[in-house]
Every structure is written in C-alpha cells, then in structure tokens.
C-alpha cells in the first residue's frame with residue numbers, strides 16, 4: 001500500500017504531493033487526513049496523507065513513511081475540503097491551510113511530546129478471588145480495608161493507597177492499575193436557573209430553521225439578550241443530537257461567555273482560545289476529536305473544530321476584526337462558517353449590536369435573513385449619551401477630564417455604582433521629547449515614536465515590540481529635559497487616583513493581562529465590586545455584563561476616528577456603541593460621557609442617538625461614492641523588502657502587471673506607502689485592487705505569486721478583503 005502525501009517544505013513551489021510506501025507495521029493505521037513524518041532529501045519532514053493507493057505507478061523508487069504524528073488526530077473529509085477552500089481563496093499552500101486548522105500544540109516539529117495527563121485508578125481484577133483472599137488472610141487489615149473500599153466504589157485513585165499495600169495486592173494479582181486520560185479543564189454543570197425567553201427572544205428563536213443552510217444576521221442592541229438566544233438555540237441543537245460551534249471575539253469576552261456556557265452545558269463544552277496553555281488546548285482538542293463534547297466555544301480558529309454532526313454555527317459580535325487572521329493564511333472565520341454551514345446544510349447565525357456593513361448589506365439584499373432585537377431585556381433602558389467638546393474644556397485647562405465627566409464620576413461613586421473608562425492607548429506617555437534639543441525616542445526598526453511605560457521604565461515600540469530603558473538625561477544633548485507627551489492608560493490611572501484619592505481602580509490592557517488568568521481575575525473582581533472603576537483599552541468595550549455599571553466615560557473618541565482608513569468610521573461607531581452598551585444593563589439608568597474634538601461628526605452623533613440605521617445609510621453613501629466595500633471587493637497587496645528603492649521598483653512592476661492583465665473594469669491603485677511604511681527594518685509598499693466581478697483575478701494573482709516566489713529582494717503579501725488598508 002502507498003500514500004499520497006503533501007509535504008511541508010517552506011517554499012511555495014513545493015505545494016506538491018509525493019508517493020510514499022506504507023511500511024508493514026503501519027499498514028491499516030495510516031489513514032487519509034493524518035499527519036505523518038516522511039524522508040525528504042536528507043531531511044525528515046512532516047506532511048498530510050491525501051490519498052491511500054493500492055499501487056504505485058510511478059517509476060522512481062519510493063521511500064517509506066517513518067511514523068504517524070498522532071493517531072488521534074485526523075482531518076476528516078469536511079476539514080480536508082475546508083483546507084482546499086482556504087488554499088484556493090487566500091492563495092496559501094495546502095499544507096499551510098492544514099497546519100492552520102490544527103492547534104499549535106500539535107504543530108511542534110520533530111519533537112515527541114506527550115501532552116496527555118493521566119489519572120491512575122486501581123480496580124479489582126476478579127471479585128470472587130478478592131473475597132477468597134480476604135477470608136484467607138483475615139489479619140491483613142490494611143489490605144482488606146482497601147479491597148472493600150474498591151469493591152464499594154468500583155475504583156479508587158492510586159494515590160489514595162499506600163505504596164506497600166498497593167505492592168502486596170498487585171503481587172497477589174488482586175488489583176490492577178489503569179491509566180485514564182485526565183483533562184485539565186473540568187467543569188461540572190452548575191444548578192442553572194433557566195431563563196424563560198421573552199416574547200421577542202422567542203420570536204427570533206422560532207425563526208431559525210434547523211433543517212437547511214441559511215445565514216441569519218441577528219442584529220440586537222446591546223443588552224437585548226442575544227447570548228440567551230444563542231444558548232437556547234444550542235440547547236435545541238443538542239436535543240436533536242447535534243453539535244454546535246460558538247465563536248467569540250479574541251479579547252476579553254471569552255471568559256465571561258465561557259462561564260455562561262459552562263453553566264448551561266457543563267462538561268459538554270470545550271473551550272478553545274489563545275490564553276489556554278498548550279496542554280489545555282491539546283486536551284480540549286482531544287475531547288472534540290473523540291466526540292466527548294458537543295459544544296465548542298472559542299475564538300477565530302475554533303471554526304475549524306472537528307465536531308461531527310454539526311447542527312449550528314453562531315458567531316457573536318460578528319463585526320469584530322479578530323475574526324480575520326492578519327497573517328498567512330488571511331482568512332475570515334465568517335467565510336469558513338458559511339462554508340461549513342452549506343457543507344452540513346445547517347443554519348449560521350451572525351450576531352451583533354453593530355453589524356459590519358458587509359453583513360447588513362447582505363441582509364438587505366436578502367442573502368442573509370435579518371432578525372432584529374430592538375429593546376433591552378426587562379426594565380433596562382438604553383443609556384443617555386452626553387457628548388463633550390474638548391476644545392471648550394481645554395480653554396478651562398481640563399485636558400484629560402471634562403467638568404461633566406468629573407462630576408458624573410463623583411456622583412456615581414457617591415451612589416456606590418460602578419464606572420468604566422475607555423482610552424484606546426496603553427502605556428504612560430505616547431512619546432518622549434527633549435525640550436532642549438528636540439530629540440525624540442524612535443524605534444530603530446519601524447521609525448515610529450516609542451511609547452513610555454512607567455511601571456517598567458521602558459520605552460516600547462507598539463508595532464514590533466522593540467524596547468529600551470528610559471534614561472534620566474537626554475541621550476543626545478545630555479540635558480535633564482525629557483518631557484512626556486500624549487496620554488496612555490497608565491497615566492490615566494495615575495490621574496484618576498490624584499482626582500479621587502480613595503477610589504478603587506483596576507486597569508485592563510495588554511500590559512496588565514499578560515499573565516495567564518489575569519483577565520479573568522480583573523473581570524471577576526470588578527463584578528464582585530472590589531473596584532469602583534475599571535479603565536482600559538478596547539478590552540473593556542465588548543460583551544462584558546456588569547449590572548452595577550452606571551457610567552461609561554470615553555476619554556478621547558478621536559483616537560480611532562482619525563486613523564486614515566476606509567473603515568475608521570465603522571470601527572469608531574462600533575467601539576463607542578459597544579462601550580456605551582456596558583452602562584445601565586440592569587435596573588439603574590446608564591449614562592455615557594464621550595469626550596471629543598469632533599462633537600459634530602456624524603459618527604459621534606449617531607452613537608449619541610443610538611441610531612445604527614442612520615449611521616449605516618450615511619456610511620453606505622460614502623462607501624458607494626468612494627468605491628469601497630460592500631460595493632466593491634478589495635484586495636490589498638503589499639510588496640515588502642529591505643531596500644527601499646528596489647522595493648519601490650518591484651511595486652511599480654506589480655502595479656503595471658496587474659493593470660495589464662486584470663479585467664478592464666477592475667481598478668488598480670498605487671503603489672503607495674503602506675499605513676506602516678517601515679516595520680522590522682523592511683519597507684512596505686501597497687497596491688489596492690477594487691473590483692466587482694473579475695474572473696481573471698485569482699489566476700493573475702496566482703501567477704504573480706509564483707513570479708515572486710524566487711525573488712530574493714522582495715516578497716508579496718496578498719490580502720483578500722482586508723479589514724484595513
């Protein structure tokens with residue numbers, strides 16, 4: 001028997017299959033979809049088995065498969081197909097696609113590592129024999145107690161038996177020890193107070209048809225009870241003996257949602273997200289592979305979960321940018337969800353309080369079915385939004401806190417209610433400049449200013465992570481004249497404590513959540529009212545449900561609004577409405593204070609009125625005029641290289657090649673400098689393709705990719721439907 005194996009070997013040109021002989025000891029064990037190790041040249045590389053063959057009709061000598069990576073892990077037929085779809089639509093190699101679909105703990109090359117943890121149990125081999133033994137040796141009290149204990153319980157843990165008793169009973173063939181795989185994450189289902197769906201929720205629930213593929217867009221305002229609807233849909237799915245995938249965005253949300261799912265489904269749930277340890281991830285994956293769980297809750301890559309008999313796929317906060325992978329393969333989880341929905345003929349539900357323009361437009365065109373929840377659950381009201389003009393405040397020297405925000409914070413503290421502050425910049429100061437000579441600390445690799453982090457006294461590049469210690473004196477002129485500019489979350493924390501000396505503040509950003517479990521701890525502590533105020537970056541904006549929060553403050557709404565990108569209005573609308581949605585989720589009325597230098601901007605106005613539809617219509621108008629999605633599709637192409645001049649030349653050639661080969665209706669723009677021109681010492685030029693229909697596109701891009709595969713100076717990054725350009 002032979003196997004057709006696609007091997008990993010860096011270069012794109014090697015996206016090829018090779019035939020290997022299956023050695024006798026692996027006969028019947030090697031299966032399609034398995035990861036195997038094979039000899040390749042003088043090396044040992046891994047690959048995936050694509051086909052099993054009876055005969056080998058090639059005339060070259062075939063080598064043998066060395067070993068199977070892990071017999072438990074097989075990409076089933078559906079996943080093999082998804083891999084092909086991924087490779088076709090993102091132009092990655094098939095092997096990269098398959099690699100992406102398996103958790104990283106299984107990607108470790110050439111290294112045996114048993115991630116399994118075991119419990120050892122002791123059982124009785126033969127009951128009669130054990131009883132005879134007890135009668136024969138009545139004086140062996142210790143042993144008899146242990147035997148009785150095992151007989152009563154069926155099995156007991158090895159560690160609960162003393163070593164000499166264990167040894168004696170084993171020697172007499174009374175007991176045996178069994179290893180049972182143990183999982184790191186193990187949650188019992190708690191007593192759940194089942195909520196009865198409101199009639200609005202019930203109505204949505206009933207509209208989802210489980211008998212066929214269809215994509216639904218559940219547009220429900222913050223606090224309208226979407227999560228509860230998801231839970232009921234999944235419950236129904238389980239009753240039909242089917243399984244479910246529930247995707248949540250990368251940041252923050254996972255813990256809270258995961259807890260709600262554990263409450264509802266206990267050990268039927270597996271969790272897959274980036275802050276699990278490799279071992280935990282492996283365990284969760286094994287549970288899914290073995291069909292021991294029925295619900296998978298996770299971030300982007302959980303869309304590849306190898307669940308059998310899928311019944312529904314739900315994507316919460318479908319507009320979150322974390323669903324798009326920003327390195328190769330640049331896939332969007334929503335596309336994979338729809339692929340799997342069609343493959344399994346099941347419903348896909350996309351939920352959001354601020355749907356992406358693409359999804360809303362598709363719903364309007366009836367490609368998706370729109371479901372709406374327009375009211376908050378119970379007595380909760382949507383919050384009142386105040387917009388503060390910071391230009392007026394600056395005249396009063398209020399450069400961080402407006403009078404209104406200060407007063408509201410004081411008022412809520414008095415009432416023992418909680419507050420959330422959003423500032424979308426971490427660190428202490430965004431740059432440091434010498435007032436004597438004008439020197440500014442910059443990243444040597446990326447040419448941008450370094451952000452000062454006071455806690456660690458480090459200056460850090462937020463693009464590439466480069467860091468150095470801050471000096472006391474200016475490194476250029478030697479004067480003690482270094483000044484801090486710009487505001488980050490660290491400084492905000494210091495300032496709020498100066499204003500309200502007794503306030504209990506907790507900060508949540510990348511820096512405070514670096515250690516495992518910190519995220520969860522901050523959220524739980526805040527929920528248990530160990531703090532009055534939670535401040536942080538966009539981590540605080542989405543999905544969190546704290547009933548005592550009655551005030552949300554946005555320190556500077558302009559940070560995202562001013563980013564030069566076609567999506568910055570949409571992102572700002574979404575961020576501000578989401579964070580506003582954290583206020584007033586129970587019976588206390590919520591208030592939101594948005595500080596901005598653009599109080600008349602339509603995005604801010606629509607947030608103030610909580611009017612998504614108005615925002616949508618306005619924004620669609622701009623997109624149409626400027627030929628952006630959802631009216632046109634985009635492809636972003638980056639040409640990247642160390643030598644600026646050479647790279648620019650290549651970029652021009654790419655532009656020329658595309659203009660000449662693509663459809664006449666297709667627009668090719670550029671080359672221009674990318675939003676981040678220099679990154680890790682490489683220059684990045686960008687070309688944008690805008691098109692409605694272009695049959696030639698994929699072919700032309702594949703050819704271009706091949707041409708560049710051998711280029712030593714520059715390389716290409718091709719991004720279909722980029723979320724930022």
Ligand code: ADP
Pocket residue numbers: 195196197198201220221222223224225226227228229377378545585
């Ligand atoms: P969303 O996901 O739309 O932001 P949630 O599902 O988090 O909204 O619901 C908001 C709040 O309302 C939560 O505290 C939730 O427990 C509560 N809730 C949701 N549905 C119901 C219901 N049917 N009965 C009672 N409370 C509910």
Ligand code: ZN
Pocket residue numbers: 443444445446447461462463464465466680
């Ligand atoms: Zn850098």
